[in-house]
Amino acid sequence: AWGWGLQGGSRLWVLEAPRSLCAHACAQTGAGMFTPVSPGRPKDYALPNASWSRDMLDLYDRFLAMTKEGLWKRIPSYNNVLDHIPGKALRGLPSRKKDTRLFLRSIEAEGVGFEYVMFLNSSEKRVVCLFQPGSYLEGHPGFAHGGSIATIIDSTIGSCAIFVAGRVMTANLSINYMSPVPLGSVVLVDSKVDKVEGRKVFLSCKVQSVDGGTLHAEATGKDRVQVAQGVCKRVGVGLC
Numbered sequence: 092a093w094g095w096g097l098q099g100g101s102r103l104w105v106l107e108a109p110r111s112l113c114a115h116a117c118a119q120t121g122a123g124m125f126t127p128v129s130p131g132r133p134k135d136y137a138l139p140n141a142s143w144s145r146d147m148l149d150l151y152d153r154f155l156a157m158t159k160e161g162l163w164k165r166i167p168s169y170n171n172v173l174d175h176i177p178g179k180a181l182r183g184l185p186s187r188k189k190d191t192r193l194f195l196r197s198i199e200a201e202g203v204g205f206e207y208v209m210f211l212n213s214s215e216k217r218v219v220c221l222f223q224p225g226s227y228l229e230g231h232p233g234f235a236h237g238g239s240i241a242t243i244i245d246s247t248i249g250s251c252a253i254f255v256a257g258r259v260m261t262a263n264l265s266i267n268y269m270s271p272v273p274l275g276s277v278v279l280v281d282s283k284v285d286k287v288e289g290r291k292v293f294l295s296c297k298v299q300s301v302d303g304g305t306l307h308a309e310a311t312g313k314d315r316v317q318v319a320q321g322v323c324k325r326v327g328v329g330l331c
């Protein structure tokens with residue numbers, strides 16, 4: 092079920108999953124689950140892989156269908172923050188070190204760490220993250236560690252703040268945990284910017300089960316826009 096194919100001119104693409112799952116993804120997205128392996132192109136981890144559950148694939152298809160209407164955009168996800176920032180905006184940022192990785196993408200094996208994909212709705216100042224916690228994120232037996240939930244919340248609201256206000260740092264994150272998240276389940280991490288006051292960005296976030304029946308956590312965040320040379324530096328980020 093595994094194979095290599097040549098697509099799009101000389102680009103060599105790697106089929107990332109059993110053909111059946113890939114057929115599913117190809118049918119839905121056209122882009123399918125191919126990860127471009129041409130040299131220098133980072134791997135986009137925010138694409139379906141063999142570890143994604145039925146719920147995760149169905150939710151992904153639902154949001155991907157909404158991107159066709161133009162309001163939502165899928166945010167690609169690389170294993171280093173700097174790969175999200177187009178060349179011209181990298182000026183003034185620390186140069187990339189070879190051995191660093193984005194914390195959420197620090198486990199290369201599929202399905203055991205943070206399996207997630209984020210979608211941005213600019214007009215609603217909202218980022219929704221589909222998250223499937225893997226077995227290496229365990230806290231209490233069978234449930235995701237509270238720190239992994241804090242991480243996915245922090246990254247979702249951080250991404251939301253970045254798209255709305257530019258480069259930010261999290262100044263304050265307050266989380267109420269209402270119901271533990273079972274490992275392997277799928278939750279929706281739904282964040283939005285509530286207000287911006289000067290360099291302060293105020294956000295809120297809910298972590299809910301796919302059917303909306305369970306509220307797992309609620310959070311508020313305050314991010315701080317980093318000011319570069321006296322001007323908020325907007326960091327353009329690739330979207331697709």
Ligand SMILES: CCCCCCCCCCCCCC(=O)SCCNC(=O)CCNC(=O)[C@H](O)C(C)(C)COP(=O)(O)OP(=O)(O)OC[C@H]1O[C@@H](n2cnc3c(N)ncnc32)[C@H](O)[C@@H]1OP(=O)(O)O
Nearest residue numbers: 172175245246249250253254260261262263291313315328
């Ligand atoms: C988008 C696609 C890309 C995707 C990339 C992959 C995803 C990755 C996403 C990344 C996500 C990863 C995210 C991460 O992991 S970020 C990493 C975790 N965060 C940090 O390490 C931040 C550390 N703190 C700082 O750097 C500074 O303290 C900051 C920059 C936050 C503020 O220092 P600054 O010198 O700038 O400001 P100030 O001290 O003059 O204060 C100014 C105002 O702010 C108010 N204030 C300050 N602190 C707090 C507080 N704690 N609660 C409430 N209020 C606070 C303060 O009262 C004052 O208010 P006012 O008097 O003006 O009214």
